[in-house]
Amino acid sequence: MALHLEARPSRLPSAPPLAGLSPLETEAVELFVGLAQVVGLPKSIGQIYGLLYISATPLSLDDITRRLDISKGSASQGLKFLRTTGAVRLGDENGSRCDRYQAETGLRTLATGFLKEQIEPRLSNGSDRLARLKRLAEMVPAEQREHVGQRVKQLESWHGRAATVLPLLIRLLGK
Amino acid sequence: MALHLEARPSRLPSAPPLAGLSPLETEAVELFVGLAQVVGLPKSIGQIYGLLYISATPLSLDDITRRLDISKGSASQGLKFLRTTGAVRLGDENGSRCDRYQAETGLRTLATGFLKEQIEPRLSNGSDRLARLKRLAEMVPAEQREHVGQRVKQLESWHGRAATVLPLLIRLLGK
DNA sequence: ATGACTGTTCAAAAAATATTGAACAGTCGG
DNA sequence: CCGACTGTTCAATATTTTTTGAACAGTCAT
Structure with missing residues (x-):
């Protein structure tokens, strides 16, 4: 995606020809x-x-x-x-x-299709990573034990949050 | 963003060196x-x-x-x-x-920041376009009048939906 | 003031992504 | 079966985006 790290005058795509269109x-x-x-x-x-x-x-x-x-x-x-x-x-x-x-043209149809095709696969990929991270977190030096444990717990909570919010979001987009 | 129009074996980013990391x-x-x-x-x-x-x-x-x-x-x-x-x-x-x-690490903080910086500007840009579209829709040949009117109305409803759902979404992401 | 250090900027290079166009496969009508 | 037409695929090309690296500005201790 285009990311505007750049200056303020965020350049517009500068309208192309678009010949045969009204x-x-x-x-x-x-x-x-x-x-x-x-x-x-x-x-x-x-x-x-x-x-x-x-x-x-x-x-x-x-x-x-x-x-x-x-x-x-x-x-x-x-x-x-x-x-x-x-x-x-x-x-x-x-x-x-x-x-x-x-x-x-159903907003829900569009959103669902998009989420299913584009977002879901990447998120499930993320699940795998999270699981592996959790395992690694267990073998961390005592010094960092607490901090890392906390972070992993938080990631899990994010994951859960996402899992409940996404369906809800789709519902909100309504029929 | 990477879009997978391509074949099935969706290539993984192939882990880079990442030298000095545990x-x-x-x-x-x-x-x-x-x-x-x-x-x-x-x-x-x-x-x-x-x-x-x-x-x-x-x-x-x-x-x-x-x-x-x-x-x-x-x-x-x-x-x-x-x-x-x-x-x-x-x-x-x-x-x-x-x-x-x-x-x-607050999920809400992260989401809000992201939405404000990345999404909001583009959406407000979209508002302008929508307004212009509406004006153009009024001068359309009678034949298409009904269809185009319907679509414009729908776009407006989408816009409204987004305006209500986004804040709600942020709330849902909780504390 | 000087030199060492920290951080920013931006043009050029590299990498990632999207688009093109030509080759190909399938279908239909004659 | 042929030729015209519709649509897909994919390697090459073009475009866009990201990253690099070197020049520069600011700070601080001496």
Whole structure:
């Protein structure tokens, strides 16, 4: 993710061309590019989702590459991610021969998919580390025994807190 | 942030040297490097915080560069970030002539600092975009009027939801 | 004032990540 | 079966982000 260790005048991404889009669409796409950056996803994914979100009709991969002016590869990968994450699905009224996508707009759906795919795996990885840390903490010189024990206990409490708060958070995001 | 669009065998960061550290410290550092990655911060920041977190005594910038084997520049910038974010503070028992740091360990403190510094600015940026989007939505061809209006309304509801949930979340992280 | 030490800054280098584009596999209609 | 079309994959490339290291500023003891 972009981290602003830098000076104050935090540079804006300096709006790219975004050729085939109406002003409304451009604005929507930029909005979602910003959101994507907040949660650490690539720009192209924000663009794709933003375009689908504002579009009144389902769009094909080809529509997307043309309007957004990105490569077929990017669009394909981006859609794949959005699909497996549940943020996008095949259009309802799908008549034509090629796949058309539309945005899934339930906040809970989006959040759940994102947490499941992006956060959960890393956290469970963290669990392993925590377990190993705990073992190591037991064989520490007496001098540090107390301090280290305290820290490990705290980490465990964090872990527990996270485990209860995350589901609750999803509930809060409501239907 | 690292995004795994890629194949299944999601490569692990392949543990670096981490010379001057005890096994316990190494484990703690790696744990926090992982956490840092989850929230999209550079590795060096995770390393620094992890080392301070597990250390029984406050450490100087020089201690940090030597033990972690990172450059003075990285350490200085990382500490700066951790300071302004409230994750680290000057040691209590500060006798010597150089600054020594220790980790701030309140979960709420950490979360608040992070949200304030990293998330809030981006979200307020998003507010501007949303306002502009709303204006554009009013001048849309009749055909799309309904759809676009619905989407804009939904975005506003998301925004409201976020505004209520974030503070609540901080409360949940407790004391 | 000088030299040793601590810490910051920032341009350049390195590393990590995202995007492209071309090769490929699959499908459909004729 | 062929050729046109849709979509995926992945190595090469481009871009972004992080890290380094050297120059610099400040402090302090002598």
